[in-house]
Amino acid sequence: MENLTKKRENYISWDEYFMGIAILSSKRSKDPNTQVGACIVKDNKIIGMGYNGLPRGCSDDSFPWDKEGDFLNTKYPFIVHAELNAILNSIKSDLKGSKIYVGLFPCNECAKAIIQSGIKEIFYLSDKYRDSDIFKASKLMLDNANVTYTQLPPMKDIVLQIDPDYI
Numbered sequence: 001m002e003n004l005t006k007k008r009e010n011y012i013s014w015d016e017y018f019m020g021i022a023i024l025s026s027k028r029s030k031d032p033n034t035q036v037g038a039c040i041v042k043d044n045k046i047i048g049m050g051y052n053g054l055p056r057g058c059s060d061d062s063f064p065w066d067k068e069g070d071f072l073n074t075k076y077p078f079i080v081h082a083e084l085n086a087i088l089n090s091i092k093s094d095l096k097g098s099k100i101y102v103g104l105f106p107c108n109e110c111a112k113a114i115i116q117s118g119i120k121e122i123f124y125l126s127d128k129y130r131d132s133d134i135f136k137a138s139k140l141m142l143d144n145a146n147v148t149y150t151q152l153p154p155m156k157d158i159v160l161q162i163d164p165d166y167i
């Protein structure tokens with residue numbers, strides 16, 4: 001029988017909690033290939049969230065989602081990355097000393113925004129584009145600016161499922 005007199009032990013860690021929220025945010029993304037979510041945290045409080053998508057007011061149905069072809073016929077010039085959205089949407093103007101949780105390693109443009117906004121720690125899950133110069137440039141800047149980056153384990157066990165008894 002369940003022991004209801006002692007503290008629960010199998011609760012999720014802070015890192016799992018914030019990365020879990022970043023991944024949940026990514027589920028809002030319309031990108032058919034890569035969905036990315038980001039969560040900015042200060043003093044264990046969430047102060048910004050975002051996912052990759054078109055700028056506000058630009059219709060998801062009017063812009064291309066292609067990866068290949070003429071630049072203007074691809075998604076790349078139009079998408080706001082999850083990290084930049086989290087910074088731009090943050091509820092505090094001062095992000096100094098905060099952390100960002102993001103599903104995919106930040107690109108060079110997001111690295112610039114992370115550094116300039118004062119974020120000091122990055123936690124990420126995937127570094128699938130590590131061989132591209134964009135990410136080499138990103139790491140060069142982050143290293144110089146003393147922004148740390150740490151890969152978290154994949155958290156395969158965390159499933160969002162609402163128990164029918166809960167309702």
Ligand SMILES: Nc1nc(=O)n([C@H]2C[C@H](O)[C@@H](COP(=O)(O)O)O2)cc1CO
Pocket residue numbers: 031033034035036051052053067075079080081082083102104105106107110
């Ligand atoms: N850290 C990141 N945050 C992001 O929000 N993105 C976005 C930009 C695109 O919408 C998508 C990458 O598309 P693809 O090249 O894997 O089909 O993820 C990409 C990266 C990696 O640079």
Ligand SMILES: [Zn+2]
Pocket residue numbers: 081082083106107108109110111
């Ligand atoms: Zn980026």
